Amino acid sequence: METSIRTIQVGMGPLGCLMTPVFGNKASIDVVAAVDVNPDIVGKSLGDLTTADSDVTVSDLDTALAQSPDVAVVTTVSEVDRLWPQIQPLVAAGVNVVSTCEELSYPWTTQPDLSREINAVAREAGVSVLGTGINPGYLMDFLPTVATAVVNHVDRVLIERIQDATTRRLPFCQKIGAGLTPQAFQELVTSGKIRHVGLTESMHLLAAKLGWSLDRTEDVVEPVIADIPVHGEGWTVKSGQAAGVNQTGRGYVDGEEIITLVFRAAVGQPNPRDTVTLSGDPDYTVNVPGGTHGDTATCAIIANAIPAIQAAPAGLRTMADMPPISCCL
Template identity: 25%
Template sequence: MTIQPLRVVQWATGTVGQAALRHFIGNPHFQPVGVLVTNPDKVGRDAGELVGLPAIGLAATDDVEAILALDADCVHFAPLLPDVDTVCRLLRSGKNVVSPLGPVYASEPFRADVEKIEAACREGGVSFHGTGIHPGFIGDILPLTLTRLSDRIDRIQVFEIADKLKTPSVYIEYMGFGLSPDELAARPNCMTGAMHAFAQSMAFVVEGLGKRIGDVTERHEIALATHDIAYEGGVICAGTVAGQHWEWTALVDGAPFLVYHLYYRMGEDMTPAWNLGESRHRILVEGAPSFELTLAASPEADGHLPFLGITWTALLGATAIPAVCAAAPGFVTHMDLGIVKPLGLARA
């Protein structure tokens, strides 16, 4: 039986967008029909060329109206910043949307956005799914799935540990690395209010277990560079921020139940020395029985262990597209999708 390829649009070609576009080009179950770019230097370039592949005969555009007018099954929407209004325009145009920017769950701070998205889905007869590695997978559907191995759960801890010196990204600047502690405290950055985004995943897990979150607390620790640290985007000067630990705790029945740890750092030469080891994700379930799961990249040929957060963010969205296109119209979460069955992964 021949399955008609899904016609997809890649919206934005940053690091996440490039990884998704590369998947769409290589997977026979997808047919890229549009690429939206915001960098003028990319306009008119072939989609394949943008991701280091042979040309496929599809030129990138910055014309939003042209993208809206396309006959497409789904848009993988991956700009740098959320844009619910544009998402709703895409949905009303009859295109399903999958986005690593979320929202991923209708927790209270995002309820209004979810309601707008639901209304646009009904108008367009399509669905929306928010996903990503974290929020969107490592802190919600994965730990909730692991709870089936439990008789009783006292606490769940989720760790994201990333050495951005080994795998540089725009988040080095956007998170305020290289600032003094006072500058970091005074300037809003991409982590300002991040607790609410991650609390979506917390609500997903806790409500999936039949409980409700009473409150979420936040703690932020920093570590300072012990000497100048050069990276491809500049220098983290000695005495400036080289490590950040964000900790969010969801209280259930008055006790800490779900704790997220986000450790981002620029190498190990900092004080205090956290000695975190290689980049990885880790889930620790404490109870009866207690157990843990570690998710990390395999070593590359040169022994390098990359942090695959960006790649996994793209692929979690891309591989969900067939299920989202097949879903009933509306805002769909992991609960609604059930077990996602990706297409085209087993190929030469």
């Protein structure tokens, strides 16, 4: 049997803890250390913190690096300028990095200087760095670019991620603002508490891969307003209240909207799905009926990225410029 990949987890928050058992089910992945800055969990075992069977204990970074890891999975922050000081010691130590940091999925357009620095340090160390996940990282950027391979010309890209929260429990419904008045919803938008990070990065990846030069992008968060009451498990959304969130990314060339990303998570949504619609020569549609479960798919793609990033050419990678990730054993 091939040697499994010595992996460390950096960031044992909710997402990191969801990933540990996924990694534990992969013969190709061996979690050899875990890192967090929260003193409440340092010293605890991954077996205590997660559903995985693991006696690895949460430590500091130096202790983790002493385990000679091949790959680090970093689930800490959304901003690449906050991420870089966290991963720079890993990269310098020759550890490949996969991160859920949304801005890392395509930082070249919004943060070119920092991207060049990450790329240079990674190449110097002979390792690769990738930001991925389900969104950004797959549904609204990678999958659409893959769909464009079979058409002659693309005029316009529309991507819709429609999630129906009706069967979800209260915490998720609260997270998406369901049950709020429009005013209360708007206050959470203004304070940045309801906002999905990554639409801008997805648009820039798409544009770069298609050779498009965007004049500008927009990222607008609005409530979906319920027009009839919706009842779920332990909650009710009344008519006129927010049923959830609708976030729209728009990319323009010469004043024309040629990229539209619709991210909607709300109760009472019919026909949940992920859909890529290319308008061009010819038109082309790729659909995931029922949609893609965010947490499950994010854990899966990060796990599956571990062998891929170890094999990828050194440097700051994106999903568009390395061999495609597939399910690993």
